[in-house]
Amino acid sequence: MKNVFKMLIVCFILTPALAMAELPVVKLIATGGTIAMKIDPVKKAPVPAISGEDLISTVPEIASVAKIEVENLSNIPSDYMAPDSWVGLQKAVVATLARPEVAGAIVSHGTDTLEESAYFLDLTVASNKPIVLIGAQRNASEKDFDGPRNLFNAARICVTPEATGKGSMIAMNNQINAAREVVKTHTSDVETFKSGDYGFIGSADNDRVIFYRTPTRRQHIPLLQDKLPAVEIISMYAGADGAMINAAVAAGAKGIVVQALGWGNVNKPMFAAIKNAIAKGTSVVISTRVHNGRVLPVYGFEGGGKTLQQAGAIFADNLSPQKARILLMLALQTTNKAKDIQKLFDK
Secondary structure: OHHHHHHHHHHHHHHHHHHHHHOOEEEEEEOOOHHHEEEEOOOOEEEEOOOHHHHHHOOHHHHHOOEEEEEEOOOOOHHHOOHHHHHHHHHHHHHHHOOOOEEEEEEEOOOOOHHHHHHHHHHHOOOOOOEEEEOOOOOOOOOOOOHHHHHHHHHHHHOOHHHOOOOEEEEEOOEEEEOOOOEEOOOOOOOOEEOOOOOOOEEEOOOOEEEOOOOOOOOOOOOOOOOOOOEEEEEOOOOOOOHHHHHHHHOOOOEEEEEEEOOOEOOHHHHHHHHHHHHOOOEEEEEEOOOOOOOOOOOOOOOOHHHHHHOOOEEOOOOOHHHHHHHHHHHOOOOOOHHHHHHHHHO
């Protein structure tokens, strides 16, 4: 009887440890943003304040889902993110997912540029393991702080078998959006990230994570250098004179994304500046300020899409200007030929 009692005690002590050992590993790579902010009593405004470990401590139930590791890569507003930040983040994600025991990676990040970092990772990380980016619209000092829910759901997504092969995703407000399509649509609502005509790819419901579709327009472009080519985004608007395009060329930009109008149209001064940029060897991609739909070489007036295509401009398909910039930067690592770059935008 005494031996049985001893065995029960040993089992009681070891069972939680064994259960923890059997859980998949998920790594949180913390970069900052509102999800890592609190109200500063002096400034009376949110500032970077909490670490990845602090964030994990707000969700004790996450320990039942996965064994969470934390890497505090940075603690900055996402407004401060830049191409060199993306490169550092990409390397951290690649190293994490290369470990066999790791099921997936969570990246906590500010929402202002979250869609850009998500798309950069989707393009440059070759692993089939899930990458789930999260943020918060409310800081950690607010009683309805949305960070803990988003973090908990991200861990659940990472250990869901159906998340394999979905690429980089943004998971907020129980909704899962694909990196290529997702965009921030509201300055403050918790349901800010949407995917336009296509909708989210899944949801983290209370009982389980469900995926409804798989994003098919994905591709991998290797990250070949730490310093990416300089690419600027320049807007077309009523009365634009092309001066900013000329300035970008003079400053040494290797590429320019034009946020054009409608199907991808500009006025005469912008058209002249675009032709000048292309003649000087600068790659020009045409996107649009319209939220949904593709840019197409339709109109034949001077500055219309057809004339832009004939001048050697590249069309961004349905990529937003900020995402077209990312794809162009990566493409320019190896080529500045319009035909080759166009093939990447068409995928």
